[in-house]
Amino acid sequence: MSTLSQDTLDWFAGIGIEPREEPLWVEALTHGSHDSTVDYERLEFLGDRVLGLCVAEWLYEKVDAPEGKLSQRLNALVSRATCARIARRIGVADHMILGKQAREDGGRESTNILGDVMEALLGASFLERGFSESRDLVRSLWAEEFAGDAGHAKHPKSALQEWAAGNGRKQPEYVLVNREGPDHAARFTVRVSVKNVGEADGTATNKQEAEKRAAKAFMEKYA
Known part of the structure; x- marks a missing residue:
């Protein structure tokens, strides 16, 4: 029996992911408030580093600017606010697994939770699909932010x-x-x-x- 609903599997397919080890992706979507033995925190830790490397490489490749300007843009592009904005754009909230209290407290709209889950999904992608495909995923999902004003203005x-x-x-x-x-x-x-x-x-x-x-x-x- 599938550990992910068909609706969630269809959603993953829509953003270019075909989960093979479904428990890994369930973990990435699960908040600590849920009655479960796993949650997304360890995958979030990993995904944060994956995202940072993907964006740093992208900036080095595409942006001819000194280190300070590159760091400024990097910090903006990998921030929790940016991760949450992308999560909202692709519909992550509909597939997060939250406990009752978190749902009642508005967890699906929480910038903190959305940003964390977005990073956890990148961690899961790295473990199952490797760096190359995870980099492609980041470049696809972050394209609008990368092309926009994020990090151009001084903090x-x-x-x-x-x-x-x-x-x-x-x-x-x-x-x-x-x-x-x-x-x-x-x-x-x-x-x-x-x-x-x-x-x-x-x-x-x-x-x-x-x-x-x-x-x-x-x-x-x-x-």
């Missing part, structure tokens, strides 16, 4: 740091001022301040994105 935190230095101010300080919701659907609010200038808040599903939004809000308000 808001870097921009704020340079602004502070250029204006003779102390470096920005980031403080977590609020965290709410369960682990799989948490919301973080971070406040950034520059002494004798002001402060601004940012809220997101992870601290890094909240810091980025706070820095962006600060620049819009004071710079």
Whole structure:
């Protein structure tokens, strides 16, 4: 008996994957809240590295830019927000295996979970199909992001740091001022301040994105 539903098998076929070891792909889709002996965390760890290498190679091949600019684009293209955006685009949420509480808490819309599952799927792809086919999958799914603006603009935190230095101010300080919701659907609010200038808040599903939004809000308000 198949361990994946026919609907999920059809979905995999639509994105160019034909699972052979179905338990591996079930693991990649399974959140820790589910009553199961496996979840996606180990595959996510692997997939994160696979994605990083695939995108780094792609940038080296296609983008004639110095190391700093390449790193800036790499960080944007492999970020959890980008992974989640691609996961939403291809319909990952409909096939994730979540526990009851995670479903009720909006787990299918969680940027953290969607991003993690996207990386776990790349980990499964690497184990079953090898690097070459996984690289082709990344280039197919990430094509729109790669061709777009991701990573072209300076990161808001870097921009704020340079602004502070250029204006003779102390470096920005980031403080977590609020965290709410369960682990799989948490919301973080971070406040950034520059002494004798002001402060601004940012809220997101992870601290890094909240810091980025706070820095962006600060620049819009004071710079």
